[in-house]
Amino acid sequence: MKTKPTNSVLIVIAILSVSIFLMAACSADQTTPNSTPSAAMPALDAQDVDEMVVEDGNDAKNANDEAVEDNPQDKADGLEVAKLPPREIEIIARNWEFVPSTISINYGETVELHIKSVDVTHGFMVPELGINEQLRPNEDVHVTITADKRGEFPFFCNVPCGRGHRDMTGVILVE
Numbered sequence: 001m002k003t004k005p006t007n008s009v010l011i012v013i014a015i016l017s018v019s020i021f022l023m024a025a026c027s028a029d030q031t032t033p034n035s036t037p038s039a040a041m042p043a044l045d046a047q048d049v050d051e052m053v054v055e056d057g058n059d060a061k062n063a064n065d066e067a068v069e070d071n072p073q074d075k076a077d078g079l080e081v082a083k084l085p086p087r088e089i090e091i092i093a094r095n096w097e098f099v100p101s102t103i104s105i106n107y108g109e110t111v112e113l114h115i116k117s118v119d120v121t122h123g124f125m126v127p128e129l130g131i132n133e134q135l136r137p138n139e140d141v142h143v144t145i146t147a148d149k150r151g152e153f154p155f156f157c158n159v160p161c162g163r164g165h166r167d168m169t170g171v172i173l174v175e
Helices: 007-027 046-051
Strands: 087-094 097-099 102-105 110-117 122-126 131-135 140-146 151-156 169-174
Touching: 087 122, 102 110, 110 131, 131 140
Parallel strands: 087 110, 102 169
Antiparallel strands: 087 097, 110 140, 122 131, 122 151, 151 169
């Protein structure tokens, strides 16, 4: 004689089956082959972000340790920033002018001036920036400037070069 399962036994079996299925689903790795690691990362609150420290492979630092900064331009909000090469500006010195005669630089920017005389010996002097270079014909002179103060900085030829010597002037604008 066959006995029929009662409704209560069927309900118990259904509950156990659902429970086993849910436990298996929750314990399985839920990432898919196309998901990225950031998709499985937990959300961070503001306190977690404040306590994070970026390490560059040197000695590990705690968030409360003092940071020693070599150059504030190389850091941004405590994170290392890749150094960009300085912007290069070509300047030609010739009787009796500098081309260009106005050089604009952004405050904080580092530039490298490539100055060349194409005729006779000239000078390139920027007294306020401590620059004094002699420009021999067809020789490149490189001068690096880091714009650490705003203003207008006049430059001029300080080697007598002929009747228009006094007109060999220009200005570096740092904005």
